[in-house]
Amino acid sequence: MICIFLCGIFLTNSNGQSAEMQKAHKLRDEGKFFKAVIAYEYVVFKYPHSEERLESRYNKGLCYRYLLQYEKALQELQSIRLFNIDPTLRNTVLYEKALNHFMLQEANEAMWELNKIKAPDPALLSEKIIPLKILIYNQQRNFTNSNKELVSYLLAEVNDGATLMKLGGVIQELYQDKNLPRQYKEITARHWSRFVPGAGQVYAGKVGEGLISFLINASLLSFGIYELWNAYYFTGYMVGFGVMYKTYTGGMTRAANLSKAKTHNDMIDFNNQTIEIIKEIQRFPAKSIE
Amino acid sequence: MKRLIIFLGMIPMLSMAQSSKIPFIDHLVKKGYFEEALYEIGQQSVASLSSSQKDSVYFLRGWSLYRLKELKQSAESLEKVSDSFPEYLKATYFAAYNHTFEGDYSRAKNILKRGKEKTNIYHFQSAGIALLEKDFSAFQSCFAQIDTTYFPIHTEAKHLDYFAHALQNHHAKSPTKAGLLSAVVPGLGKWYVGKKGQAISSFITVTGLGLVTLENYHKRGATDYRTIVFGALFAIFYTGNIYGSVYTARITEQEYQHEIRNKILFDLHIPLRNIFNE
Numbered sequence: 364m365i366c367i368f369l370c371g372i373f374l375t376n377s378n379g380q381s382a383e384m385q386k387a388h389k390l391r392d393e394g395k396f397f398k399a400v401i402a403y404e405y406v407v408f409k410y411p412h413s414e415e416r417l418e419s420r421y422n423k424g425l426c427y428r429y430l431l432q433y434e435k436a437l438q439e440l441q442s443i444r445l446f447n448i449d450p451t452l453r454n455t456v457l458y459e460k461a462l463n464h465f466m467l468q469e470a471n472e473a474m475w476e477l478n479k480i481k482a483p484d485p486a487l488l489s490e491k492i493i494p495l496k497i498l499i500y501n502q503q504r505n506f507t508n509s510n511k512e513l514v515s516y517l518l519a520e521v522n523d524g525a526t527l528m529k530l531g532g533v534i535q536e537l538y539q540d541k542n543l544p545r546q547y548k549e550i551t552a553r554h555w556s557r558f559v560p561g562a563g564q565v566y567a568g569k570v571g572e573g574l575i576s577f578l579i580n581a582s583l584l585s586f587g588i589y590e591l592w593n594a595y596y597f598t599g600y601m602v603g604f605g606v607m608y609k610t611y612t613g614g615m616t617r618a619a620n621l622s623k624a625k626t627h628n629d630m631i632d633f634n635n636q637t638i639e640i641i642k643e644i645q646r647f648p649a650k651s652i653e
Numbered sequence: 654m655k656r657l658i659i660f661l662g663m664i665p666m667l668s669m670a671q672s673s674k675i676p677f678i679d680h681l682v683k684k685g686y687f688e689e690a691l692y693e694i695g696q697q698s699v700a701s702l703s704s705s706q707k708d709s710v711y712f713l714r715g716w717s718l719y720r721l722k723e724l725k726q727s728a729e730s731l732e733k734v735s736d737s738f739p740e741y742l743k744a745t746y747f748a749a750y751n752h753t754f755e756g757d758y759s760r761a762k763n764i765l766k767r768g769k770e771k772t773n774i775y776h777f778q779s780a781g782i783a784l785l786e787k788d789f790s791a792f793q794s795c796f797a798q799i800d801t802t803y804f805p806i807h808t809e810a811k812h813l814d815y816f817a818h819a820l821q822n823h824h825a826k827s828p829t830k831a832g833l834l835s836a837v838v839p840g841l842g843k844w845y846v847g848k849k850g851q852a853i854s855s856f857i858t859v860t861g862l863g864l865v866t867l868e869n870y871h872k873r874g875a876t877d878y879r880t881i882v883f884g885a886l887f888a889i890f891y892t893g894n895i896y897g898s899v900y901t902a903r904i905t906e907q908e909y910q911h912e913i914r915n916k917i918l919f920d921l922h923i924p925l926r927n928i929f930n931e
Contacts, residue, residue: 397689398692400689401681409677594872595868597865597868598865598869601865
């Protein structure tokens with residue numbers, strides 16, 4: 364009896380949490396995420412049938428996310444069975460899954476997980492779920508819904524009239540057609556460069572590079588024609604057209620790559636501007652979306 | 654009574670101090686958390702462990718490193734496992750395999766020889782190492798002792814025999830010959846080596862530049878700057894193609910040897926994984 368009593372003192376605290384769980388939380392709070400991962404797994408190992416097992420798995424996923432290992436975080440979160448568990452934990456797990464999918468650029472999967480959340484806690488909803496939903500809509504290029512969601516969020520969170528006006532104006536400006544990130548299609552860029560060498564680069568925003576590409580191709584073509592005109596058939600064909608073939612096809616590939624990078628970078632810029640507005644609404648740095 | 658209470662109170666502390674983390678490390682390894690397992694092993698003071706616990710730590714460390722493809726370190730850890738450990742054979746064969754993969758054949762053979770019984774898998778692994786060393790007589794003597802009807806190595810033994818024949822009958826292409834052929838006809842050296850696409854491409858480029866130079870020489874004269882520029886380009890491409898043919902012959906031979914080596918290593922690996930259920 365004495366032994367059991369003493370064990371009880373050693374192994375649990377007043378909150379009913381095991382000493383191992385407390386240690387894991389401490390490591391997580393200190394930012395030692397890798398050590399925390401191991402400590403949480405130790406809880407799972409030591410208490411395989413306890414309620415703490417689920418919380419440990421959730422926290423492990425959280426630590427993997429902080430370590431930027433999103434696949435591992437998802438793997439951990441997916442091992443949590445969502446039936447018959449505390450609704451708050453269920454919603455938090457679903458949010459974490461959505462966030463990791465979002466970080467992996469899997470917008471549809473992220474939205475799928477968010478839509479499974481039922482009756483969320485108001486704090487979770489306003490601080491995490493809605494901001495993430497807005498960013499996912501952006502990633503899906505569904506700017507109408509993103510705009511609506513952001514305006515509703517502003518109206519629900521901010522009471523001060525002046526701030527409402529100011530942020531409302533910023534949102535209106537951001538979601539104007541001219542400011543929305545364009546989708547630069549690789550095939551379009553390729554076609555532009557096919558018909559006018561360098562035009563694909565201009566389409567992707569690199570005017571200078573497009574101009575240089577045009578001049579190189581035009582010079583080689585002129586050289587080829589000039590040499591052929593003067594009966595220098597081999598020179599015209601081999602040097603003029605032969606080299607031009609390489610610069611022409613290379614230019615098309617380059618234009619396609621540039622348009623892909625431009626689409627990606629513009630979306631990052633747009634999402635960063637959206638995050639700034641959300642931070643402004645929340646009035647503190649939103650950790651969850653960093 | 655007082656002493657009894659103090660003693661009972663110390664039980665949890667004593668058990669905590671004595672409890673080893675080995676079962677937990679084993680759990681991490683079984684779950685596939687190899688980096689985490691290695692971290693936990695790094696926290697263990699091996700000197701304070703019993704000999705069986707040391708074996709467990711060496712084995713789990715070696716296995717985690719093997720799964721993380723750190724084969725040299727893995728082999729070094731696995732070969733420390735003593736013969737009293739239940740998974741000694743597995744540790745030995747995987748240590749030998751890891752050394753083989755790393756190209757340290759003599760060390761791999763020494764580890765294999767530690768086994769008391771010379772089993773089918775021992776002869777099979779030894780034959781594979783002999784083949785990698787191109788020691789065909791050693792291969793034949795090891796291969797003769799393999800029971801090729803033994804199911805786990807049945808297919809792979811056939812493959813080893815095939816590779817042995819292929820290596821014995823293989824004649825490497827001569828880099829000098831490839832260079833000379835390309836000097837006579839641009840690209841012919843690459844054709845001889847077996848790179849037909851490259852050969853055609855080289856032929857068109859070098860011959861084309863040659864014709865351009867010739868055209869400019871005839872129509873513009875030897876002193877015209879265009880003749881000089883195209884002539885220089887032709888000379889660079891012509892000599893570059895000869896050098897390229899020599900280089901391609903060497904690379905092609907290296908690729909062949911590399912491919913055969915990888916296939917042998919693959920066939921040595923499969924039976925180990927099947928036999929030891931990994």
